[in-house]
Amino acid sequence: MSITIHPSAHVDPAATIADGVTIGPLCVVGPDVSLGANTTLVSQVNLAGHTTIGADCELYPFVSMGHPPQDFKHKGGPVSITIGDRNTFRELVNIHPGTDAGRPETTIGNDCYFMVGSHLAHEGRVGNKVVISNGVQIGGCVSIGDHAILGGLCAVHQFTRIGAHAFVGGMATVTSDVIPYGSVVGNTAHLAGLNVVGLKRRGFDRKAVRDLRSAYRLLFAQEGTFAERLEDTARLYKDHGLVMEIVDFIRDQDKRHICMPPLGG
Known part of the structure; x- marks a missing residue:
């Protein structure tokens, strides 16, 4: 296989370019950039810094990666x-x-789709098969689990965690952690239930969804304290892996509160 580089592109000779890569017009590729096999830079893509991109990726016009982060504490180190x-x-x-x-x-897994105008800030961690819709703005140090979907124009506060299979509604402002399998909407975003549509689309069986719903009702009921309900959920569903994923996610919180349903909701 061959490498295709448009004459108007500027590719530093020190860059690592694998077989099958296509670099279109007016792209700029810096010396510490690495591109995996069959990756395509359509046109006017700008890649700088120590940026490593795997195989079979597609980067469209005006994608920019690797320039210094927007963090005043950063002093220019590697x-x-x-x-x-x-x-x-x-x-x-x-x-x-x-x-x-x-x-x-900053890390991004496999099979993700970042739509037009989206931004992932410094120290982001994105899992696999994540969809980031148009105009989504993700603050620094945010973690996003596998299969999460972020709706158009939503904003995610720095240090927030978004669990696996979660759904964030369009234009939501997320300032608290979103549990795995959860669905959040609004400004400021509140927990609106489970992402049942996503679970069904991904082939989760009826029993798994039913158990998640039962655990959700217990965990976010009005009776008792949240800490008590969390321990009750952990005890009753200790052998249910999906529920315990939510329990462990909540127990691991250290930066932000958990996004909760509205009072009386």
């Missing part, structure tokens, strides 16, 4: 972006690396 395979980055997507004042790396 930082990086590491991206897996089969990811798509549509027009105007912007990805920042880590910081030398915290976690030095």
Whole structure:
């Protein structure tokens, strides 16, 4: 296989370019960039810093990655972006690396889709098969689990965790952690239930969904304290892996509160 580089592109000779890569017109690729096999830079893509992109990825016009993070604590030390395979980055997507004042790396897994105008800030951690819709703005140090979907124009506060299979509604403002399998909406976002539509689409069986619903009702009931309900849920569903994923997620919180249903909701 051959490498195709348009004459108007500027690719530093020190960059690592695998077989089958296509680099279109007016792209800029820096010396510490690595592109995996069959990855395509459509046109006017700008890649800088220690940016590693896996195989079979597609980057559309005006994608920018690897330039210094928007964090005043960063002093210019070595930082990086590491991206897996089969990811798509549509027009105007912007990805920042880590910081030398915290976690030095931003990471994205496999099979993710970043739509037009979305932004992932410094030290972000994105899992596999995540969908980031148009105009989504993700603050620094945010963690997003596998299969999560973020609706258009939503904003995620720094240090927030979004659990696996969660759904964030369009234009939501997320300032608290979102439990795995949860669905949140609104400004400021509140927990509106489970992401049942997503669970069904991904083939979760009826019993698994039913058990998750039962555990959810117990966990977010009005009776008792949340701590008591959490321990009751852990005890009653200790052998249910999906429910315990939610329990463990809540127990692991250290930066932000959990996004909760509205009072009386």
